[in-house]
């Protein structure tokens with residue numbers, strides 16, 4: 467019988483994800499051998515602090531002091547980068563690994579979103595793999611679906627919930643009727659939000675994932691410039707309650723679509739009809755919806771983050787390489803990827819939800835409606851709720867469809883009024 471080939475793997479970064487992956491690979495080695503017909507061998511590991519107490523023992527022989535030495539080790543076949551961050555050590559490691567003809571697996575969305583095009587080109591030139599399933603939506607196999615399962619399709623739209631932390635917070639605010647800061651605290655106590663959750667809350671994490679999905683869906687280069695990004699940090703309990711009364715749920719969506727050869731990518735919290743599929747994706751779950759021809763609509767849902775789900779994706783990438791499947795990082799050759807025109811959100815039309823909390827005095831409502839009319843924004847529905855103190859009232863408006871530019875202009879002008887209690891809120895209503 468032919469002897470099984472041994473494949474040497476190095477793991478750099480032994481935090482949340484790296485330490486889980488390390489233990490998983492050791493525990494499930496036999497399964498691997500059966501499924502891939504190769505022997506996965508962890509030959510080297512590295513992290514920042516050798517003296518740090520870890521949940522498991524690392525044989526001295528495997529520990530590499532300078533992680534960059536791993537990229538020059540002739541015996542290493544696959545390097546798994548689990549440091550994180552778009553610059554610094556993770557960047558140095560992946561560039562050096564690919565230049566030294568090592569296969570790379572990473573969960574680093576920030577780095578792939580920023581340098582994916584350059585890295586993909588180096589990987590292709592050096593005939594090695596660069597795999598990043600774990601970088602987008604954790605355990606949801608969206609990258610492989612786009613590269614393989616859905617390869618026959620011309621994709622027109624890809625959208626969904628790509629951030630488990632923000633979805634967990636929005637779900638908690640809704641179910642427990644609590645404010646954003648209280649929901650964030652609870653998410654942090656449960657380990658769903660990092661101590662610095664900035665990129666989860668300001669939409670940047672979703673933006674990185676969306677840029678990668680856009681490039682894969684439309685065979686274009688990653689576009690970091692033309693993307694409109696808003697996070698959930700401006701959603702209040704009052705907005706969630708109002709949305710419920712109007713028949714909607716508030717969700718943070720990443721949306722990318724192509725129309726007339728122009729791509730629009732955007733990340734924003736929005737109101738979605740309660741009856742829609744996506745409005746019912748709750749907690750830390752992620753969901754991706756793809757519209758393509760000839761397949762129609764495809765939906766993939768699953769755990770978006772955490773060591774278990776992320777390891778599932780990392781192992782899928784490692785297995786592909788173990789089996790000898792070298793795929794181009796962005797499906798098609800770098801030479802054939804297109805420069806596509808990306809359009810601005812300004813001309814896109816939306817119906818919108820506005821909440822304007824004002825001092826309850828004569829002439830306010832008339833000023834609001836006149837300002838809207840001047841900006842070509844018309845009212846579909848208006849509800850005025852007095853505050854208990856009667857000094858203020860909350861005016862909730864659902865608009866007819868209007869250009870995004872005009873909706874923003876309206877909010878900008880209204881934000882300057884002296885009768886405001888707080889800055890007006892504006893969320894788009896999705897046509898889903």
Ligand SMILES: NC(=O)c1ccc[n+]([C@@H]2O[C@H](COP(=O)([O-])OP(=O)(O)OC[C@H]3O[C@@H](n4cnc5c(N)ncnc54)[C@H](OP(=O)(O)O)[C@@H]3O)[C@@H](O)[C@H]2O)c1
Nearest residue numbers: 479480481482483513514515548549550555573574771772
């Ligand atoms: N956490 C999740 O749920 C999740 C989900 C999907 C994707 N990801 C991605 O997975 C990656 C890792 O995330 P994580 O949560 O595991 O991060 P983490 O817990 O902060 O771990 C980072 C690891 O990198 C090591 N490190 C930092 N600086 C280094 C350096 N200069 N040289 C060598 N090693 C260095 C750290 O070493 P020490 O241990 O010595 O400090 C630590 O082991 C990130 O790209 C993240 O975006 C995470």
